[in-house]
Amino acid sequence: xxxxxxxxKRPVGLPDEETWVxxxxxxxxxxxxxxxxxxxxxxxxxxxxxWMNDAxxxxxxxQIGEVMRAGSVGVVTKSNNGKFAEGTVLSGWGxxxxxxxxxxxxxxxxxxxxxxxPTYIGTLGMPGMTAYFGLLEVGKPREGDTVLVxxxxxxxxxxxxxxxxxxxxxxxxxxxxxxxxxxxxNELGFDGAIDYKNESVSxxxxxxxxxxxxxxxxxxxGDILDAALARINRGARIPICGAISQYNxxxxxxxxxNYLSLLVNRASMTGLVVLDYQxxxxxxxxxxxxxxxxxxxxxxxxIYEGIENFRETFLRLxxxxxxxxxxxxxxxx
Amino acid sequence: xxxxxxxxKRPVGLPDEETWVxxxxxxxxxxxxxxxxxxxxxxxxxxxxxWMNDAxxxxxxxQIGEVMRAGSVGVVTKSNNGKFAEGTVLSGWGxxxxxxxxxxxxxxxxxxxxxxxPTYIGTLGMPGMTAYFGLLEVGKPREGDTVLVxxxxxxxxxxxxxxxxxxxxxxxxxxxxxxxxxxxxNELGFDGAIDYKNESVSxxxxxxxxxxxxxxxxxxxGDILDAALARINRGARIPICGAISQYNxxxxxxxxxNYLSLLVNRASMTGLVVLDYQxxxxxxxxxxxxxxxxxxxxxxxxIYEGIENFRETFLRLxxxxxxxxxxxxxxxx
Numbered sequence: 001x002x003x004x005x006x007x008x009k010r011p012v013g014l015p016d017e018e019t020w021v022x023x024x025x026x027x028x029x030x031x032x033x034x035x036x037x038x039x040x041x042x043x044x045x046x047x048x049x050x051w052m053n054d055a056x057x058x059x060x061x062x063q064i065g066e067v068m069r070a071g072s073v074g075v076v077t078k079s080n081n082g083k084f085a086e087g088t089v090l091s092g093w094g095x096x097x098x099x100x101x102x103x104x105x106x107x108x109x110x111x112x113x114x115x116x117x118p119t120y121i122g123t124l125g126m127p128g129m130t131a132y133f134g135l136l137e138v139g140k141p142r143e144g145d146t147v148l149v150x151x152x153x154x155x156x157x158x159x160x161x162x163x164x165x166x167x168x169x170x171x172x173x174x175x176x177x178x179x180x181x182x183x184x185x186n187e188l189g190f191d192g193a194i195d196y197k198n199e200s201v202s203x204x205x206x207x208x209x210x211x212x213x214x215x216x217x218x219x220x221x222g223d224i225l226d227a228a229l230a231r232i233n234r235g236a237r238i239p240i241c242g243a244i245s246q247y248n249x250x251x252x253x254x255x256x257x258n259y260l261s262l263l264v265n266r267a268s269m270t271g272l273v274v275l276d277y278q279x280x281x282x283x284x285x286x287x288x289x290x291x292x293x294x295x296x297x298x299x300x301x302x303i304y305e306g307i308e309n310f311r312e313t314f315l316r317l318x319x320x321x322x323x324x325x326x327x328x329x330x331x332x333x
Numbered sequence: 334x335x336x337x338x339x340x341x342k343r344p345v346g347l348p349d350e351e352t353w354v355x356x357x358x359x360x361x362x363x364x365x366x367x368x369x370x371x372x373x374x375x376x377x378x379x380x381x382x383x384w385m386n387d388a389x390x391x392x393x394x395x396q397i398g399e400v401m402r403a404g405s406v407g408v409v410t411k412s413n414n415g416k417f418a419e420g421t422v423l424s425g426w427g428x429x430x431x432x433x434x435x436x437x438x439x440x441x442x443x444x445x446x447x448x449x450x451p452t453y454i455g456t457l458g459m460p461g462m463t464a465y466f467g468l469l470e471v472g473k474p475r476e477g478d479t480v481l482v483x484x485x486x487x488x489x490x491x492x493x494x495x496x497x498x499x500x501x502x503x504x505x506x507x508x509x510x511x512x513x514x515x516x517x518x519n520e521l522g523f524d525g526a527i528d529y530k531n532e533s534v535s536x537x538x539x540x541x542x543x544x545x546x547x548x549x550x551x552x553x554x555g556d557i558l559d560a561a562l563a564r565i566n567r568g569a570r571i572p573i574c575g576a577i578s579q580y581n582x583x584x585x586x587x588x589x590x591n592y593l594s595l596l597v598n599r600a601s602m603t604g605l606v607v608l609d610y611q612x613x614x615x616x617x618x619x620x621x622x623x624x625x626x627x628x629x630x631x632x633x634x635x636i637y638e639g640i641e642n643f644r645e646t647f648l649r650l651x652x653x654x655x656x657x658x659x660x661x662x663x664x665x666x
Contacts, residue, residue: 057597226588240596255559255588263573263604264390271596 002027003307003330004097005068010054013250014318019052020068020096020311028101035081036101039074039094041303042310043121044326045155046219046317049247058273067095068310071126073110073117074100074331084109091120096310098330114289115299122155122325123292123299124285126274130241131159132284133277136167138239138270139215143168146209148228151219152193153180155325156241159288160217161190162297169215172208174201174224176320183323188298197320201227212236220245222254229258236267248318300324335360336640336663338401338429343387346583347651352385353401353429353644361434368414369434372407372427374636375643376454377659378488379552379650382580391606400428401643404459406443406450407433407664417442424453429643431663447622448632455488455658456625456632457618459607463574464492465617466610469500471572471603472548476501479542481561484552485526486513488658489574492621493550494523495630502548505541507534507557509653516656521631530653534560545569553578555587562591569600581651633657639665 001024008021030036051062051069062069072094079086083104092107094100110120122128134156141147147164151157152173161184164171172192173184181193194204201224205213212233218225221243232238246253262269277284291297302322304313307330316322334357341354363369384395384402395402405427412419416437425440427433443453455461467489474480480497484490485506494517497504505525506517514526527537534557538546545566551558554576565571579586595602610617624630635655637646640663649655 221593240593242596243593246593253590253593255590255592257586257588259588259592259602260554260573260576260579260586261604262602263575263606266391266604266606266609268601268603269592269595270601271594271599273596273599276599 001025002097002099004095005307005310007052007062007064007066007068009064011052011248014248014315015049015052015311017311022308022310027099030078030080030101032080034101034103035076035079035084036099037074037090037094037107038077038331039072039098039100040329040331041073041118041121042094042096042307042328042330043071043125043127044314044317044328045071045127046242046244046247048314049317058275067097069093070096071121073120073125089117091125096307096330098307098332115292118301118303118325118327119299121327122301123159123297124288127155127325128159128288128299129277129281129284130272130274131156131163132288133274133280134239134241134272135160135163135215135217137277138272139217139237141167141169141215144170145214146170146172146211146233147215147217148172148174148205148209148213149217149219150174150224150228151242151244152184152190153323154219157217157219158184158188158300158324159297162188162291164215165189165191166291166296170209170211172205174204174220180323196224202230205231215239217241218243221256222246225256226258229256229261232261232265232267234265234267236265238267238269239272240269241272244318301327303327303329305329334358335430335432337431338640338643340385340395340397340399340401342397344385344581347581347648348382348385348644350644355641355643360432363411363413363434365413367434367436368409368412368417369432370407370423370427370440371410371664372405372431372433373662373664374406374451374454375427375429375640375661375663376404376458376460377647377650377661378404378460379575379577379580381647382650391608400430402426403429404454406453406458422450424458429640429663431640431665448625451634451636451658451660452632454660455634456492456630457621460488460658461492461621461632462610462614462617463605463607464489464496465621466607466613467572467574467605468493468496468548468550470610471605472550472570474500474502474548477503478547479503479505479544479566480548480550481505481507481538481542481546482550482552483507483557483561484575484577485517485523486656487552490550490552491517491521491633491657492630495521495624497548498522498524499624499629503542503544505538507537507553513656529557535563538564548572550574551576554589555579558589559591562589562594565594565598565600567598567600569598571595571600571602572605573602574605577651634660636660636662638662
């Protein structure tokens with residue numbers, strides 16, 4: 001049977017138990033030209049919260065009754081499709097379900113000899129591409145720059161900081177709790193870390209960015225964005241990748257009160273959507289794969305099991321109770 | 334005698350009667366290498382409000398007891414300076430006073446055969462340069478773009494819209510009251526105007542920018558910035574020139590709640606300080622002078638008289654009771 005998680009109603013604030021419904025349906029039969037993918041892992045990303053809102057955005061919202069949109073990685077188990085044979089490992093937009101019958105549009109093969117499956121929805125997937133192109137193309141770090149990143153122990157932030165180091169920058173991360181902060185500095189080689197749960201972020205920035213901030217890669221928005229704006233250098237670049245602190249607001253989003261620091265410092269704040277770099281993913285994946293092989297870039301996935309646990313696992317994105325890339329294994333052994 | 338307006342205390346909110354004090358002192362005697370300038374006109378600009386705050390900014394704040402900083406234009410009446418002879422008309426940072434003895438640093442000669450004195454502190458001075466470089470270098474308008482500008486009947490905004498027209502764009506202005514809006518469309522050739530005092534700015538933008546906004550040149554911040562953010566196109570550019578709606582706040586500045594529209598639309602918001610283009614002012618002035626001579630660019634000054642009226646004239650910047658570039662004549666006839 002095929003367990004599928006479908007959107008049942010649009011959430012207000014954090015998704016509750018009525019937001020999704022799990023259905024058990026027969027495994028679909030691939031039509032002519034289609035194949036059946038057995039999905040192994042589902043990617044859990046903060047952006048998914050945005051896709052649930054009925055609002056104009058960079059992709060259409062998930063509709064009520066549809067399978068919840070998610071990135072995934074899995075194996076072709078039946079193929080009526082000339083392109084991908086049985087046994088091929090594919091990554092794509094498989095959604096929160098155990099099986100999908102598809103003509104393969106939007107799926108691409110990945111090599112599990114080079115990296116394990118979950119890495120292809122993490123560092124070698126969307127989050128990694130977001131970090132790579134967002135930092136290099138929007139943040140434009142120069143050697144010697146100070147690069148500050150929030151959500152630094154997460155799938156995107158942890159890669160941003162490591163790429164900043166590779167590019168000769170001072171990398172400083174903001175994360176929640178001493179364990180994550182120690183991980184950034186001791187495991188990933190960040191120059192400094194700020195524990196937003198246990199210290200003033202403003203004071204932390206002063207301490208860890210004594211020469212100010214040249215690039216602030218923002219994943220969180222809210223007060224942390226304001227604290228960063230207060231310490232940017234002339235000509236600083238702020239890629240806006242997300243605003244996880246604001247996604248579950250039931251009131252209006254908090255705009256950055258310190259935005260006039262952009263004026264004083266001739267700085268810029270620029271929105272970033274990874275889909276714009278689709279035709280360069282191969283370049284990004286090859287470079288990141290090389291850095292991983294050289295031991296310069298570490299990838300960490302935090303893997304939970306069971307499609308039944310989708311909601312509670314998803315909520316870890318927002319309560320911070322995870323480390324690295326959040327992944328749900330949906331294949332049953 | 335030399336009447337001088339000095340900063341007496343730092344204002345909270347709008348400057349009150351105790352913010353400045355007027356002193357009458359003897360006309361200074363130019364030392365060796367100096368000259369005496371009799372000032373004719375003082376420039377009144379929203380940025381002056383920012384210079385009064387004791388805060389890190391792009392130039393140091395005016396200190397208590399100092400002559401209030403202001404751009405000015407005047408005539409050399411005595412010269413012990415080899416560079417500028419008696420009778421030369423100079424523009425520079427003369428401050429709010431009738432006479433200044435200076436070695437000429439920061440002053441430059443202007444040609445009153447080409448344009449009257451007040452134009453050199455307006456369209457051919459700092460506000461004009463702000464519009465020119467801010468729109469062209471930060472806003473980067475392309476032919477066919479929709480350019481929206483706030484404070485559109487002001488010294489900077491009125492020039493921004495006219496340059497947008499010259500560059501083949503659709504120019505839409507936001508201003509307060511039917512008289513200003515009619516002026517934008519009928520006198521300056523804007524394609525549309527939105528009267529923020531008498532209509533919903535959001536609805537006005539929908540009406541006047543049916544294809545969305547490609548460049549929003551922001552002089553005002555606050556709710557109008559949010560309304561513009563809600564209608565930007567993909568890749569839109571937002572030069573942040575000022576935030577006049579927020580300068581006299583006694584509470585925290587209102588950050589743009591819709592800033593995540595930057596993300597969705599891959600748009601950018603970039604701070605702009607005209608002083609950065611100092612080495613290109615000549616280029617800007619020549620181009621703008623040419624457009625004026627060709628009748629493509631209109632300059633309008635709103636001139637009040639009497640240094641005694643400095644404060645009440647200055648307040649017109651914030652209550653909107655003026656049209657075009659606000660100028661104070663300080664020379665007594």
